[in-house]
Amino acid sequence: xxxxxxxxxxxxxxxxxxxxxxxxxxxxxxxxxxxxxxxxxxxxxxxxxxxxxxxxxxxxxxxxxxxxxxxxxxxxxxxxxxxxxxxxxxxxxxxxxxxxxxxxxxxxxxxxxxxxxxxxxxxxxxxxxxxxxxxxxxxxxxxxxxxx
Amino acid sequence: xxxxxxxxxxxxxxxxxxxxxxxxxxxxxxxxxxxxxxxxxxxxxxxxxxxxxxxxxxxxxxxxxxxxxxxxxxxxxxxxxxxxxxxxxxxxxxxxxxxxxxxxxxxxxxxxxxxxxxxxxxxxxxxxxxxxxxxxxxxxxxxxxxxxxxxxxxxxxxxxxxxxxxxxxxxxxxxxxxxxxxxxxxxxxxxxxxxxxxxxxxxxxxxxxxxxxxxxxxxxxxxxxxxxxxxxxxxxxxxxxxxxxxxxxxxxxxxxxxxxxxxxxxxxxxxxxxxxxxxxxxxxxxxxxxxxxxxxxxxxxxxxxxxxxxxxxxxxxxxxxxxxxxxxxxxxxxxxxxxxxxxxxxxxxxxxxxxxxxxxxxxxxxxxxxxxxxxxxxxxxxxxxxxxxxxxxxxxxxxxxxxxxx
Numbered sequence: 001x002x003x004x005x006x007x008x009x010x011x012x013x014x015x016x017x018x019x020x021x022x023x024x025x026x027x028x029x030x031x032x033x034x035x036x037x038x039x040x041x042x043x044x045x046x047x048x049x050x051x052x053x054x055x056x057x058x059x060x061x062x063x064x065x066x067x068x069x070x071x072x073x074x075x076x077x078x079x080x081x082x083x084x085x086x087x088x089x090x091x092x093x094x095x096x097x098x099x100x101x102x103x104x105x106x107x108x109x110x111x112x113x114x115x116x117x118x119x120x121x122x123x124x125x126x127x128x129x130x131x132x133x134x135x136x137x138x139x140x141x142x143x144x145x146x147x148x
Numbered sequence: 149x150x151x152x153x154x155x156x157x158x159x160x161x162x163x164x165x166x167x168x169x170x171x172x173x174x175x176x177x178x179x180x181x182x183x184x185x186x187x188x189x190x191x192x193x194x195x196x197x198x199x200x201x202x203x204x205x206x207x208x209x210x211x212x213x214x215x216x217x218x219x220x221x222x223x224x225x226x227x228x229x230x231x232x233x234x235x236x237x238x239x240x241x242x243x244x245x246x247x248x249x250x251x252x253x254x255x256x257x258x259x260x261x262x263x264x265x266x267x268x269x270x271x272x273x274x275x276x277x278x279x280x281x282x283x284x285x286x287x288x289x290x291x292x293x294x295x296x297x298x299x300x301x302x303x304x305x306x307x308x309x310x311x312x313x314x315x316x317x318x319x320x321x322x323x324x325x326x327x328x329x330x331x332x333x334x335x336x337x338x339x340x341x342x343x344x345x346x347x348x349x350x351x352x353x354x355x356x357x358x359x360x361x362x363x364x365x366x367x368x369x370x371x372x373x374x375x376x377x378x379x380x381x382x383x384x385x386x387x388x389x390x391x392x393x394x395x396x397x398x399x400x401x402x403x404x405x406x407x408x409x410x411x412x413x414x415x416x417x418x419x420x421x422x423x424x425x426x427x428x429x430x431x432x433x434x435x436x437x438x439x440x441x442x443x444x445x446x447x448x449x450x451x452x453x454x455x456x457x458x459x460x461x462x463x464x465x466x467x468x469x470x471x472x473x474x475x476x477x478x479x480x481x482x483x484x485x486x487x488x489x490x491x492x493x494x495x496x497x498x499x500x501x502x503x504x505x506x507x508x509x510x511x512x513x514x515x516x517x518x519x520x521x522x523x524x525x526x527x528x529x530x531x532x533x534x535x536x537x538x539x540x541x542x543x544x545x546x547x548x549x550x551x552x553x554x
């Protein structure tokens with residue numbers, strides 16, 4: 001490898017670390033860094049692209065007065081998809097928080113726990129699906145090549 | 149040192165687009181590093197096709213749509229991903245070591261991958277791996293966790309050495325009851341003192357001839373998200389027993405007590421319970437063998453055909469038992485059943501093909517249901533099987549929708 005190429009890589013390396021650092025501060029507050037509950041929203045104005053039909057388009061989470069608390073406390077360690085794909089009663093969601101406290105280093109939620117549970121129970125409540133649901137979301141298409 | 153650059157250019161340019169900033173010289177990103185928080189918006193997972201259904205991006209969990217499981221061996225870029233933690237940021241396969249130790253090990257030994265290859269005989273087996281929570285989505289009341297549909301399953305050709313050969317080389321004491329694994333993946337909280345998952349199997353299963361320590365999947369290196377460079381492959385048990393990024397195996401004189409062995413994880417009520425019933429941790433038992441199950445992999449659900457037109461139907465069936473003895477299908481919502489032809493398997497735990505041809509003599513909405521029966525006589529329920537708090541072991545028969553036009 002010639003000297004010029006080495007310089008280039010070294011510069012790229014530095015650039016990468018600068019960018020990595022930017023990512024680290026902008027997006028990743030340490031999950032287990034403190035016991036204080038997190039109420040400050042993360043400064044990421046440039047990533048916001050708004051709310052459509054009551055859903056925050058970046059995270060896919062329902063938008064209401066407790067949205068910022070949920071975003072600041074819940075999705076720094078895991079994906080928002082873990083919230084949006086699950087359904088439970090308030091008690092069920094409480095059980096998940098307890099499990100996260102016991103095994104996943106969830107920080108002390110303090111006064112935020114109540115609004116978080118209210119939010120989850122309101123927007124992500126279970127529906128009675130019976131013992132077997134209908135086949136849903138069918139995309140109909142013409143089956144080709146069936147005479148093969 | 150061997151490096152694979154699996155973070156491709158298009159992936160990085162899409163990240164750049166998403167944040168409105170270029171990721172300069174992204175090719176120097178260490179292997180496995182994905183700026184967290186971006187997978188969700190971008191779709192493609194490293195080494196996986198865009199058709200994969202991403203349930204969760206941190207940790208990564210993605211399943212395969214049923215019509216893409218039509219191959220006898222699931223392609224590496226379509227094999228499901230169930231991660232409990234974050235994959236190791238960089239992997240040096242040449243210097244990777246596997247350590248075997250524990251109370252019931254006669255000694256401690258470490259092996260590099262090349263030592264495993266030279267010291268022990270290599271074996272290749274086609275083995276189906278299915279997540280214990282596959283089908284969780286259907287349980288009512290809902291069960292917590294990744295809401296898997298039908299696609300947390302795949303069958304691949306795994307190449308490696310017998311776990312038993314390695315365990316015997318280290319020496320297994322007479323009091324051994326279990327083995328446990330440790331991988332190089334990291335806890336999602338970033339806490340280095342915690343393991344995301346450390347499960348295992350009874351010593352008898354570990355010593356079975358078809359339990360492998362594998363470095364290849366379908367004749368290629370393991371995909372990064374499926375455990376590169378080394379993993380366990382344990383057929384017939386929940387896939388969580390087949391530890392990925394394998395660094396250590398412990399031979400235990402007690403049931404292994406690593407992360408996700410206790411509590412409610414990968415455990416079901418020892419006695420059956422009513423839907424929604426609360427079950428104490430001490431009344432839960434570890435899942436061992438997975439139940440018989442099948443999927444219709446062709447055609448894709450939603451097929452529209454004409455009256456009296458022949459429609460070939462095929463799928464895959466698998467079990468922890470010796471093999472599949474029959475697969476039946478119904479086109480009248482379970483009122484009558486007919487048999488499919490079934491293919492053989494190269495070895496136990498490889499899934500088996502089933503085929504039939506169906507035509508409909510009246511227009512209407514139909515569902516094709518498939519129901520496999522294994523060599524133990526066990527079959528699949530047409531409604532949900534017994535409810536359990538974490539939604540494991542859903543082997544209800546698979547259904548596709550078909551519309552027949554006049």
